[in-house]
Amino acid sequence: MKRAVNYLQGWTQLRVTGDFPERMLNLCAQRRVPFWALEWVDGETFRFRVPTRWVSRLLPLAERTRCTLCRERSVGLPAFLAGFRHRYAFLAGLALSLLAVCVLSNFILWVDITGCRTVSQAEILTELRRLGVYPGAYGPSIDGSAVGQQALLNLSGLSWMSVNVSGARVEVIVREAVAPPQVDGRDGAGDIVAETDGVISRMEVLTGQARRQVGDGVTRGEVLISGTVELAHADPEQEPERYQVRAAGRVWADTRRVLTAAIPVTAQVKEYTGEETVRYSLSFLGKTINFYQNSGIAWPYYDRINITTCASLPDGRELPFHIVKTELRAYDIREVQVDLTAAEQLLSARLEEELAGLLGEDGEVLERTWESRVTDGVLTVTLTAACREEIGTEAAG
Numbered sequence: 480m481k482r483a484v485n486y487l488q489g490w491t492q493l494r495v496t497g498d499f500p501e502r503m504l505n506l507c508a509q510r511r512v513p514f515w516a517l518e519w520v521d522g523e524t525f526r527f528r529v530p531t532r533w534v535s536r537l538l539p540l541a542e543r544t545r546c547t548l549c550r551e552r553s554v555g556l557p558a559f560l561a562g563f564r565h566r567y568a569f570l571a572g573l574a575l576s577l578l579a580v581c582v583l584s585n586f587i588l589w590v591d592i593t594g595c596r597t598v599s600q601a602e603i604l605t606e607l608r609r610l611g612v613y614p615g616a617y618g619p620s621i622d623g624s625a626v627g628q629q630a631l632l633n634l635s636g637l638s639w640m641s642v643n644v645s646g647a648r649v650e651v652i653v654r655e656a657v658a659p660p661q662v663d664g665r666d667g668a669g670d671i672v673a674e675t676d677g678v679i680s681r682m683e684v685l686t687g688q689a690r691r692q693v694g695d696g697v698t699r700g701e702v703l704i705s706g707t708v709e710l711a712h713a714d715p716e717q718e719p720e721r722y723q724v725r726a727a728g729r730v731w732a733d734t735r736r737v738l739t740a741a742i743p744v745t746a747q748v749k750e751y752t753g754e755e756t757v758r759y760s761l762s763f764l765g766k767t768i769n770f771y772q773n774s775g776i777a778w779p780y781y782d783r784i785n786i787t788t789c790a791s792l793p794d795g796r797e798l799p800f801h802i803v804k805t806e807l808r809a810y811d812i813r814e815v816q817v818d819l820t821a822a823e824q825l826l827s828a829r830l831e832e833e834l835a836g837l838l839g840e841d842g843e844v845l846e847r848t849w850e851s852r853v854t855d856g857v858l859t860v861t862l863t864a865a866c867r868e869e870i871g872t873e874a875a876g
Contacts, residue, residue, distance in 0.1 A: 489531035489555025492516075496524045497546030506540045531557055586764055587616045588647040588799055595653050598636040603653065606630050607642075614799035615765030618644050668723035671704035671871045673697045677732030680867060687726030703730045703871055730871035733845070738833055740826040741859045745814045754778065754809040762801040778809035819858060823851055826860040834864055842868035 495503050500523060507514060517527045529537065531553060541548045553561075590612065592600050607613065610626050623642035631640050638656040642649065671687065678696050682689060687704040691697055706726040709719040761768040783805060790800040827849065834844070846865040851858065 486555045489557035490528050491531045491553045492528045492551045494526045494549040495546050502544040503546050590649045592651045668706045669725045670702045670706050670874050671726045672874045673701045674870045674872045677734035679732045681731040683729045685727040686724050704728045732870045734866045736864045738830045738862045741857050744817050747812050749810040751810045756807050758805040760803045782808045830862040838868045
């Protein structure tokens with residue numbers, strides 16, 4: 480501890496030479512001058528160490544005893560700082576660094592989110608930014624409790640949120656809401672209706688009463704299996720009894736699907752002129768500084784490519800300090816003829832994908848025909864497919 484104190488206040492090693500150097504020691508003891516590490520070199524010379532601030536007080540004592548003081552070395556923080564008294568750039572940099580540490584510690588540099596899975600971090604960060612929590616915000620002005628409560632009201636997927644401000648870091652801990660079980664909103668009665676037009680090829684009735692038979696043609700929305708079941712009496716003159724159930728079953732039918740897709744036979748492509756320019760900007764704590772004049776761009780068409788370089792800590796966390804390089808490349812637009820064969824293949828693939836989505840896993844294509852035509856600069860491809868698919872779908876009674 481004593482060594483640390485001596486280093487902070489600084490000490491100087493002096494060499495004292497004279498005819499009677501012991502008189503110098505006596506005066507130091509009388510004046511209560513702290514010294515240590517006394518070492519006699521010979522009968523007329525010794526060296527010792529004193530606090531640096533006492534050196535100026537020893538000069539009059541040396542004159543009284545007709546001794547000579549020689550400073551051999553100075554050690555400690557004052558001597559270290561004195562070595563930079565003429566290095567103004569270093570001192571300015573040190574002062575700015577200390578100022579930056581004191582100032583930047585009050586601003587938010589990172590926002591860390593933990594606990595989210597289904598709710599994206601981008602959605603949470605967007606809501607926090609709207610509430611004033613973002614890199615560059617003034618930390619002491621953030622009320623973490625109020626921000627957390629307000630964010631919960633606006634984010635339906637969360638059940639709990641904690642916003643903790645710790646220096647330049649904001650830690651956001653969330654718990655996602657547990658989704659309620661899905662409840663079938665239908666009542667106890669319902670029908671099975673046709674989803675599209677077709678001719679019934681197969682029926683499986685589980686509950687309810689069939690209203691159509693195999694071989695019947697049906698239209699979209701027509702009831703196939705009714706939830707109203709009729710029980711006939713032995714006496715044909717009496718009205719049959721009726722009761723409601725939820726119809727269940729599966730109905731397959733032969734259907735005809737007609738799908739169409741179109742694309743222009745000409746397309747606009749870019750032709751770069753070779754003109755380009757580069758601009759730089761600096762983003763610091765959410766503020767952007769442009770290193771270029773606010774001049775317009777003379778080109779009617781151009782690409783903008785932003786290349787962002789982020790400052791980061793050794794652990795990989797990014798700082799709110801970005802240098803953005805923006806490349807602007809001019810181009811002209813010209814029309815070219817589309818390869819009709821490739822365009823037709825593209826549209827055919829899209830129609831096949833759409834048809835597969837309509838039929839589902841159980842559906843099958845019995846026959847398909849294609850038609851292609853070009854009209855008014857547009858290529859149109861039509862797919863006509865004879866299919867066998869399940870057309871029954873539940874409807875509320």
